[in-house]
Amino acid sequence: MAYFPFMVELADLRGLIVGAGSVAYEKAVRISEFGSKLRVVAPIVDERFSKLSNVEIARRPFEEDDIVGDLAFVIVATRDGELNRRIAGRCRDLRIPVNVVDSKEESSFIFPATTRRGDAVVAVSTGGAAPIVASAVKGMIDAILPDRLGTIVETLGSARKRIARIIKNVETRRRFYRSALQAAAFKRDAYYADFFERVVDQTSASPASLGRVVFVGAGSGSADLITLRGAFVLSTCDAVLYDDLIDRAILDIVPKNSLRIPVGKRGGASSTRQDDINRKMVELASCGMNVVRLKGGDPFLFARVEEEIRALKQNGVPFDVVPGVSSAFYIPMEAGVPLTCRDVSRSVHIVTAHASDSEVFEELPKFAKLEGTLVVMMGLNVVGKLAESLIAGGKSSDTPVAVLSGGNSANPYDVRGTLRDVADKCKRYQLKSPAVIVIGKVASLNLKSDFFDSHV
Numbered sequence: 001m002a003y004f005p006f007m008v009e010l011a012d013l014r015g016l017i018v019g020a021g022s023v024a025y026e027k028a029v030r031i032s033e034f035g036s037k038l039r040v041v042a043p044i045v046d047e048r049f050s051k052l053s054n055v056e057i058a059r060r061p062f063e064e065d066d067i068v069g070d071l072a073f074v075i076v077a078t079r080d081g082e083l084n085r086r087i088a089g090r091c092r093d094l095r096i097p098v099n100v101v102d103s104k105e106e107s108s109f110i111f112p113a114t115t116r117r118g119d120a121v122v123a124v125s126t127g128g129a130a131p132i133v134a135s136a137v138k139g140m141i142d143a144i145l146p147d148r149l150g151t152i153v154e155t156l157g158s159a160r161k162r163i164a165r166i167i168k169n170v171e172t173r174r175r176f177y178r179s180a181l182q183a184a185a186f187k188r189d190a191y192y193a194d195f196f197e198r199v200v201d202q203t204s205a206s207p208a209s210l211g212r213v214v215f216v217g218a219g220s221g222s223a224d225l226i227t228l229r230g231a232f233v234l235s236t237c238d239a240v241l242y243d244d245l246i247d248r249a250i251l252d253i254v255p256k257n258s259l260r261i262p263v264g265k266r267g268g269a270s271s272t273r274q275d276d277i278n279r280k281m282v283e284l285a286s287c288g289m290n291v292v293r294l295k296g297g298d299p300f301l302f303a304r305v306e307e308e309i310r311a312l313k314q315n316g317v318p319f320d321v322v323p324g325v326s327s328a329f330y331i332p333m334e335a336g337v338p339l340t341c342r343d344v345s346r347s348v349h350i351v352t353a354h355a356s357d358s359e360v361f362e363e364l365p366k367f368a369k370l371e372g373t374l375v376v377m378m379g380l381n382v383v384g385k386l387a388e389s390l391i392a393g394g395k396s397s398d399t400p401v402a403v404l405s406g407g408n409s410a411n412p413y414d415v416r417g418t419l420r421d422v423a424d425k426c427k428r429y430q431l432k433s434p435a436v437i438v439i440g441k442v443a444s445l446n447l448k449s450d451f452f453d454s455h456v
Contacts, residue, residue, distance in 0.1 A: 011035035019077035020045040077101040104128035113138035118150020144228045146184045172207040178236040211285035215299040217324015223249035230322045238289035245296040278311035285317045298326040331436040334406045336448030347372030353379030368393030376437040384423030400443035405435040
């Protein structure tokens with residue numbers, strides 16, 4: 001059964017800790033940070049207790065009279081199981097919340113794993129079933145929360161009434177708060193309070209001044225490949241325009257009342273026009289929204305981001321960029337293909353086949369003469385022509401090739417061959433886009449042979 005996470009103000013409340021070893025000390029440290037007045041009872045006391053404020057120490061065995069009705073809570077951390085059970089029973093009789101270390105059954109409350117930034121406190125619990133899981137989740141939360149979150153909470157809290165008076169529209173106020181949070185993610189100003197004041201002034205003059213666009217790379221593959229900054233920005237956006245190939249689980253990060261707009265482009269399928277994407281970003285940002293343009297892979301690698309940024313600049317819309325893990329790197333890694341390898345390949349060249357024939361194939365002869373690794377994006381439909389052109393440019397027909405369809409592909413495949421036979425193999429196994437093509441000596445390597453569903 002899951003536990004409900006009540007948040008309780010402990011300032012000036014009295015608590016008792018029976019036992020004074022290292023575990024008891026850890027509990028005391030966590031509680032004393034919240035202003036509780038603690039009494040510690042134990043014959044032998046860890047010397048570190050003396051350095052804690054608001055802690056009274058009684059160096060003696062536990063006595064029944066130590067438990068009185070005005071205690072807010074009791075923590076039992078002795079090695080005497082019978083004593084622990086007796087204290088827990090007395091607490092239950094007096095309706096005093098009790099925690100017996102390492103005994104969920106005897107406890108009426110448990111300690112969650114907590115992350116704190118000033119007055120912002122996040123608690124994670126597994127109901128005592130798997131504390132190590134709670135600790136791991138707490139670590140992830142620690143990593144994503146901005147260091148200055150405590151300052152943000154203090155600043156917003158002290159100005160909350162003034163903001164409500166200045167920004168009367170509820171929706172505009174919500175956007176203002178999200179904008180303030182995003183500013184912290186990008187550390188846009190060394191003195192957050194000063195930045196905050198400027199945003200208040202701008203918003204009161206024109207709510208549309210809040211609007212901006214953040215390009216976020218969703219990574220390639222599962223949702224957990226998004227960066228911490230990318231996840232934080234998504235959690236504070238008013239609208240997200242997302243590509244087709246992202247893991248949809250990423251959208252769970254987006255606030256429930258925010259707009260989710262699919263704008264995917266797929267070769268040979270119904271796609272959103274680039275002009276429409278540009279227009280929609282400008283339109284939403286001009287309304288004062290914090291917009292995320294969520295792109296698969298990395299926004300700055302074959303993602304047409306320059307066209308979208310140009311549209312924003314022409315319309316005076318500010319923007320930021322959060323990088324992502326490109327499929328050019330992730331898909332080969334997933335298949336165990338290192339793009340560089342000592343004494344095998346000391347350089348990497350990344351090209352796209354998503355252009356007119358003349359643009360792509362006029363460039364291939366010079367790549368045929370290079371000794372490093374060639375990575376071709378969006379080239380599955382022309383893999384035969386790519387191979388022919390490289391051979392014609394002087395590349396050996398025995399050059400290893402790996403055609404890798406992984407990441408968010410519904411049918412992941414790892415096809416290995418050479419320039420001479422790779423096109424036939426792709427047809428035989430009916431590979432479907434998207435795929436990454438790796439050409440060069442490293443394509444014969446496989447450092448993760450059991451990762452893919454199929455290897456041919």
